[in-house]
Amino acid sequence: MRTPELDWTHGESTLLVITCARCGNHWYLPQVHCPVCGSVNSDATPAAGGGLCVAVTRLHVTADGQDAPVRLALVELDEGPVVMGRVHDADLAPGDRAHVDFRLDGPNGVLVPSFAKEMPQKGSVS
Structure with a gap:
């Protein structure tokens, strides 16, 4: 997993959506592995809100x-x-x-x- 951008849990006014590079699953709140396929390859992007x-x-x-x-x-x-x-x-x-x-x-x-x-x-x- 790439180092995620900072979100509200670190005092920044943003929600981050994490996307798995292998299966395309989207989830909220950073974690090391994709909850669907277990991949460690993911990207964090700010949600529109x-x-x-x-x-x-x-x-x-x-x-x-x-x-x-x-x-x-x-x-x-x-x-x-x-x-x-x-x-x-x-x-x-x-x-x-x-x-x-x-x-x-x-x-x-x-x-x-x-x-x-x-x-x-x-x-x-x-």
Whole structure:
């Protein structure tokens, strides 16, 4: 695996999609081997950040005991992988187009992905 670019887990405002050079599988969060074929040959590319919201839930108790409730979403990125992140838009629901933003969160101000409903572009039909 090539040395990946830095992503939000290293304080950068980006999601990385990893693509296997052997089988073409796409996944999220770097790991040494492709989860499908086991190859170590892969490339990391920044995701555009858009996708389809497939689930939204609310946590009423958090590990640090602060800022409850917290809304989380699963979003299938346009590049394929499904990612989890916070929700900062009360209108985001399953079936909506979503877009990622990155926000500081928690007592230590850690950068995390956070999703909102994607606004339709002018002139498009929704």
